[in-house]
Amino acid sequence: MELSNFDKDLLNVLQEHLPISERPFKDIAEKMGADEKTVIDRLNELKKAGFIRRIGAFFDSNELGYTGTLVALKVKDGKMQDVAEFVNKYAGVTHNYEREGKYNLWFTLLSPNAKYEEKVLNEARNLEGVEGLLNLKAKHKYKINVAFKLK
Amino acid sequence: MAGGLDEIDKRVVKALQSDFPITAEPYRELAEQAGITADEFIERTKKLKNMGAIRKMGAVLKHPKVGYTANVLCAFCVEEDRLDTVAKNISARKEVTHCYDRNTAKDWNYNLYAMIHGKSREECENAIEDIRRENGITEKPALLYSVKEWKKTSMKYYSE
Known part of the structure; x- marks a missing residue:
């Protein structure tokens, strides 16, 4: 089309x-x-036809009382699927991508409170096959999900 | 802040998270889910927008479907005293959809992240070269190309 x-x-x-x-x-x-x-x-x-990913309201998670972070895991060869599927199960994980580089699994996590975030990070850090974890908190959001002009 | 949201506001948020009806009176249908009148639903949605809890009412397209098949999460190292200026320059570019600064870690000194979209890897990398040249970023950025999408979904707030 x-x-x-x-x-x-x-x-x-x-x-x-x-x-x-x-x-x-x-x-x-x-x-x-x-x-x-x-x-x-x-x-x-x-x-x-699949041109629209989502229509409606897009929320500011901080304003709704949630805190977000970007988490990067260093996952051992052969363990990617297990780790990725485990991470997917958490509510609050909205994006989870395998990426090129030494940290090879990157996910975003939205948490309703600090305890939940701590629990997810601790569990992820201790998963079999996980050799490192980065917790990369945003300090300032300069640009977020802006429209693509079609010409 | 969430402290300003009452139970009805939260019902409105939950209804707005479901599939938005593309019909003549979509807010009336959502109001039924929330158990309030269409007028009240519209008023509350406006309030949520004005207070910033809703950052956008609109559509997000599927980037690959509209020709942007390549994307890369690019992590830069920028000196702290220039970070704000550089972040604003990068945000002004049309190829960049997201730009955040983030804390660093022991073996990870990147502090500025940009999501860059293009019609090819080459287009993405040309944009990155432009960014480096224009902003004098000498340190090589990390190009975090995606290998596999394991999950991509919208957040369901207030569902726990």
Whole structure:
């Protein structure tokens, strides 16, 4: 499926802003000189075709009372799958990627309290095959998940 | 801060975490899940947005689907007294979607992280070279290319 100019405009608008109103897609349609039904139908198609990862609210985890960190593990050869699958089971692990480099498994962890974070980090550190752990706390978030302009 | 959120706010947050309906009156459907009226749901969502608990209402695209098939988490070493300036320069670039500074560790002296997207590895690495040149970053950055995605999901708040 190729994106038309209308699709690109629609996705550009929607990446920036989804109105908080009774009829948000009607508001978007009016802004684009289209009608509500066209916008809704097309967005459903674009979502079904896999262009949209998520639509809706994106939260500031700190404002909701959670603290986040980036954790890097040094995992021994042959143990990657076991360790990765163990880490995946924790609530609060939203991203978990195997990466190139001496620290080869990187995950983000959101915790409702310090005790939970400590528990996850201790358990991860002591997993069989884990030879090192970095707990990399963000000090300042300069840019977070900004839109991609489609041309 | 979470202290400012009451039980109804938390129900609104939970409803907003579920799949957002692409229908004529999406907030009305979410309000039903939260057990409040559409008007109240909209008011509370606006309040959450204004107080910063919601940082964005909108869509996030699937990067590979729209042509950005390469991405790299790039970790730089930047002198502490220039960190803020360099981080702002890097954040201004369109290839960069995330930029955070983080603490260092014993065998890990990288302190600035940027998520860089491109149409190829070459495009990502050209952007990194530009960043280094423009900001005088002499130390070689760590290019943490992903090998495998084990998990990528949205957080479910208030579900524990």
